[in-house]
Amino acid sequence: MAAVHFHNVTLGYDRHPAVHHLNGVVAPGALVAVVGPNGAGKSTLLRGIVGILRPLDGSIHLGGLDSRDVAYLPQSAEIDRSFPISVFDFVATGLWRATGLFGGIGKSARDKILHAIASVGLNGFENRPIGTLSGGQMQRVLFARVLLQDASLIVLDEPFNAIDSKTTIDLLALVKHWHGEGRTVLAALHDMEMVRNHFSETLVLARGPVAWGPTAEVLTPENLMVAMRMCEAFDDSAEACAADDARSRAA
Template sequence: MFEIKNLTVAYQGELILEHVSLTCQKGKITGIIGPNGAGKSTLIKGALGLIKSQSGQTFINGKPLTKVRDQVAYVEQRSAVDLTFPINVLDLVLTGTYPKLGIFKSPGPLEKQAALDALAQVDLANFKDRQIGSLSGGQLQRVFVARAIVQDAAVVILDEPFVGIDMASEQKIMAILKQWSDAGKTMIVVNHDLNKVTQYFDDLVIINRGIIAQGPVSETYQMVNIQKAFSLDFGKLLFEQDMTGEGHV
């Protein structure tokens, strides 16, 4: 279980999130949605200590994050990755073994085999020697998932994993996430595509500079909550199209 308590984050003097608390349940895939600038990525980065927060604590199964940090695998936005960095696919996946190895140990044969097995799971075994900058968006995202596989963390957080990737990669990633949730891991996905909310997620967090709603998708993914987070017109259009069978915008 992943818990955020009383998180407050400001950026350049502007308050982004104030006293935010939420719980993501074990064995569930929790989606986080909201408009651009709502604080979705800020919520995750603040909770993980990747950016400075004014207040707040994060817990994994009741233990402070600072004591069990190796139990969280974080897949950042692809746009934040330096694709010119001279590292190949296999070595990038191997970095997922570092948290449990410690700073004075290097990956050995067991870790390398685990990395190769993870690449096979995401259908990229033949790409192990490729420099990461040569990969397509979908291939690179699958490499990040392979890194999370070898890390074998209790909590896996993905920030906008489906932006700019092909449908085959998206479906492969979702199949792995569902396997992880079935195995009892806590899955958290920051997502921009409202079309996939009911299909992909068990629970949902809707935010816009604060929590609008959180809980099971069937209870939270409602017109009133989308209107509060986005706009009255957008919420109406979204759910009117849904009722006519035309899908979401």
């Protein structure tokens, strides 16, 4: 199952940590919100989980999951919206795991794709080029692709940014549906109200972990204050991390 194990994970850029010494386990089937101020390392953590950023230190284990069992929705997708591809074809790329390089898209796959497009409320958009969609519609398309990826671990980076309330409600319902199917879902979020109402578990991150546990216990004003006070800037003249020294000395 899709359990994510963090062993003293430090992730960052140019030796500067953006996520510092994170330990813990995301249980299989958990629905976890990752919250924290801008620059807290939320996106960095998610990039580490899906494997596009290698940890500077420590390790992340996905419990034997293949990278194809992970669906990732980045915050600012590097999508070339001017590329001439239809909504149908774009969503169909979510079937990569089944089709690979050459696999054909048969009748049942077509039905799946159409069903995915319908479940995000985009019936009738199948033949539209993705360049003609609005921001919210594009986000629905991306959710449809995640739906088709049929992944046991789903990682969403601020999926509801700049999305109107109607679309948010629709897409949030999908997230809860995934949770109901036993998939593990991690989402970086800013809307605390949404986290309180819909996510059972929360990780408050401010470079280092501030608190992690059941949302009701973790999402307190005190913890959020601690997170807010985090210093964002990297210190160019910072020393090598002392925690590691202490540990190597102990060893």
